Amino acid sequence: MTTGFQPNEFEFASDDKGEFVKVMARGYQVLASPGINQGSAFSLETREALGLDGLLPSGVTTLEGQLKRVYGQYQAQPDALSKYLYLNATHDRNEVLYFALLTAHIEEMMPIVYTPTIGQAIQEYSHWYQRPRGVFLSIDDPGTMERSLKAMGDRPDDVDLIVVTDSEGILGIGDQGVGGVAITVGKLALYTAAAGIHPHRVMPVVLDTGTDNLELLNDDTYLGVRHARVRGKQYDDFIERFVTTAHRLYPHAMIHWEDFGAANATRILDKYRNDYCTFNDDIQGTAAVVAAAVMAAVKASGTPLAEQRIVIHGAGSAGIGIASLLRRVMVEEGMDADEARRHFWGLGSRGLLREGLTLRDFQGPWARPSADLKGWKLDTRGHYELADVVRNVRPTILIGSSAQAGAFTEDLVREMAEYCERPIIMPLSNPTRKAEAVPSDLIEWTDGRALIATGSPFEPVTHKGTSYRIAQANNALVFPGIGLGAIASGATRISEGMVAAASTALASTVDVHAKGAALLPRMSSLRSISARVALSVVEAAQNQDLATVKLGHNPVQAIYESMWKPRYPRVIPA
Incomplete structure (x- = not known):
């Protein structure tokens, strides 16, 4: 199964032995590609085959050894935003290591990669901006939308999930313009860490329709389009173009709407929910x-x-x-x-x-x-x-x-x-x-x-x-499992019955009778919770004739095997 392709660099696939990657890149090009870079974990044989001799220290480190090192570096960061930026830098350097770190410490790091720290990161996006991550679609240039989405290098069957925002209703802090792209990246990180959605099969997108945030518009470093938010028919046409273009290019992808303003969130969901596999996490x-x-x-x-x-x-x-x-x-x-x-x-x-x-x-x-x-x-x-x-x-x-x-x-x-x-x-x-x-x-x-x-x-x-x-x-606690269930079942849409099934599954995971017990489970068990939620979502999709994929006689095993795990794949020099 192909799981993403970067022209002239690498191609992921899997066989009965597990995941492997064919690497066409050589030398610094390998180390500069976070999707294939294993850093000091590259074996001596692989280093020779990929032209890495002399570009890394001589010692070979296991993934576990790397985790110990980067976790210590993470803990040494002085504040929450510094920790966020450190994790970002790790993500930009070595994707497997990043997700292994996040998965191993999900309860500790969730407040960093998600709420509340992500709010500060979004507000200061144009100041700390380093390496771009995501697709930026401007309402001032809608004609480039298809070309922009294709620039990621994905084929029609390569994308399972698109998280998209227009950044108007960010996490209780409101309109944050183009900086909202960070929330789409954060959400996708949790989809991967919590539910094993393959990181090469997702796409973060920001719809830059302007901003009514005067502080941003008067900031010389602001990276978005410099005008007030576009509304009315032009906005609706832009949304329509995005939905139809994204669905045509990636027909099996679920579209996750994130942090749209109150005037748009519900009506956009209502307009497209019956015709596309689409989900609004805020609602x-x-x-x-x-x-x-x-x-x-x-x-x-x-x-x-x-x-x-x-x-x-x-x-x-x-x-x-x-x-x-x-x-x-x-x-x-x-x-x-x-x-x-x-x-x-x-x-x-x-x-x-x-x-x-x-x-x-x-x-x-x-x-x-x-x-x-x-x-x-x-x-x-x-x-x-x-x-x-x-x-x-x-x-x-x-x-x-x-x-x-x-x-x-x-x-x-x-x-x-x-x-x-x-x-x-x-x-x-x-x-x-x-x-x-x-x-x-x-x-x-x-x-x-x-x-x-x-x-x-x-x-x-x-x-x-x-x-x-x-x-x-x-x-x-729920959206990663809903996404996993929708992807695993090939759901044609996300029904209210599927959402209700997710809720019931989550409620069943806690014992509330002990004095002082919490009403919801701890984040440390997020991966198993996501799997349980996904199983209930799959069952609901099947019962409502919305599933296009059958999981076979053992759905538990099928869900488990479908969850990507942050381990280095076998490297096949090509």
């Missing part, structure tokens, strides 16, 4: 991991999901995605669809979603009828804010995706704890400084009764002798 991935945490919390609380009252503070594309998936779970458990919808109250920038407000199309179905609000006690007449909703609804589940730091106040949480034995509270906003509350406060205010999941990582909290491990509702 569907967030929904899946949060729904899994909710299902685990509901199990721990002893109160069925059908009896929960759910308030979502921050009912944008991600918040509504969470509501939609939880509603689907309720329906699958036997509840009427309309009745299930009545268990949700969403708040946007102007308070409770309700009749009479101007709402986005995807928010409309979740607006509360005026009749539901009769008799409500309000702090200010005509205003339905979070405190009003909590007072009148008496929610048992409170989810925050608002990016409003401290929105879950002590008074609000204590009020919730008065009528709810096990309040489920999830301040999900990133980065940490925008979280609606911090776990230590939530545990103190509820005397250790709150069931908590957060968006950012937090250290365990000790309260009255019990250590509470805080679940991080990190999308990395």
